[in-house]
Amino acid sequence: MKFSRNITIGQYIYQNSLIHKLDPRVKILTTILVIISLFLIKSWFGFSIIALYLFINIFLSKVHPKFVLKGIKPLIIIIIITLIIHFFTTPGEVIYHIWILNITKEGIQRGLFIAVRLFLLIVATSWLTLTTSPIALTDGIERLLSVLKFIKVPAHEIAMMMTIALRFIPTLMEETEKIIKAQMARGADFESGNLIKRIQNFLPIIIPLFINAFHRADELAIAMEARCYRGGEGRTHYRKLMISIADQIFFITTLFVILIAYLVVL
């Protein structure tokens, strides 16, 4: 059983590009807008406009498209299942008959449409995480959420939680590896047995992992308080976020593209 200590989360790929330099807030907002538009758009024409837009964005970011495809890989099964379910469950003109199941023309159209929608959703979010470092991302989320402070959204706390979670993922991986080895040294076998047996076998890993994580969380909280951490009130930032001309142009272009994709029906 092998784990890597160096898992990259969200797969940030550093490049010196226009896209990487954009303000994270603008990138997050545009991604949200694109996602919403993908649910509203009803035409293939609209989809092709958004696809083109995403393609250009990825091209400009200088991130190799293979990284985008890598993000899609784990979700391909879900896409295929969606496709198949739509093939068989949509009523309409039957074009193929197997056993008690009918494949309809409408089913194929609908299935493909939804599959393409999922595909574009994944591409849009991968574009965001590939070109924005986790730190910039949480920073951006914090600033965006702080707009909602008047309805008591704890923006700083949410961002801090995300930062800490990201920080501790490698530590937890390391710890899991250590515990697995320690239990194997006591004769534990994680590689054989039936399903139930295997699930039971994971208790000796999960329980110490949780206990140690709680201890660590306690210690971290105390260490933070010892250094006078008291939440977001009056806290300044090391990195100042600034909306540049490039950000404005990018945002307006995106809005424009989305409007075309949504409104123009050919």
Place this chain on the structure above:
Amino acid sequence: MFIHLKNVFYTYNLHMPFQTEALKSINIMIEKGEFIGIIGHTGCGKTTLLQLIDGLLEPTEGQILIDGIDIHKDRSKLKEVRKRIGLAFQYPENQFFEETIYKEIAFGPKNLGISDDKIKDMVKNALAMVGMDYYLYKDRSPFSLSGGEMRRVAIASILAIDPEVIILDEPTASLDAQSRDKLLALIKNLYQRYNRTIILVSHNMEIIAELTRRLIVMENGRIMMDDTPRKIFQESIEKLESIGLSLPPVTNLMYKLKKIGKPVNSGILTVEEAKEEILKMVKKK
């Protein structure tokens, strides 16, 4: 049981941009009944070496032979290896997960498919070995114990499978003086009374000098010296210092006395021996 590491290399994250060569060209033979100490500065590969011996890591190159058989040739051999070699990790109490000490210690024997009444004896034995009362402790939660007790229970959970070789990775780390002394007495007992082969990693030179019979000094993934502690602490002082290791305090004292011209022998490992030497010196005057 005869352990032979034959030209072993180990690299973490092989073929990845962040690969680390943790061990290079390691050759060791360990015979039954030895008491071996391993020292070296942080990150020199001690823990990696122990994991290789217990079959938890597979060497990138080279072979690990136990009684002449390559343990990675046949994967079914590995479980047997882990039964015969007990490895207690650094901070072994971090692997506790059961509600009672009994169940915690029974985990190892259970994994080896041993019957319940036999397991009971094994747990009793293991607790006795670490000097804890079976009836007093068996139903307590392992998490309710003090640091020293936890360490002893953790070691008992290794001893429960009755290994021939016991490997301890810094067993005394972060223990108070009293718990440490108890643990050391226990280790000595395992060696002398129960005739176990023991491999001990420690940063504490005093412990190494007092307990071990053979000392392996590691530096940067290689074995730098492999000899008796007396010889190493007497003859290779500069070499030890060059890799940032110190002498045991008493040895250092005698070494300094000798340096300023006092007629003493510097190959001293324990306070007892030092006392004898100093008395001899005083009488000579």
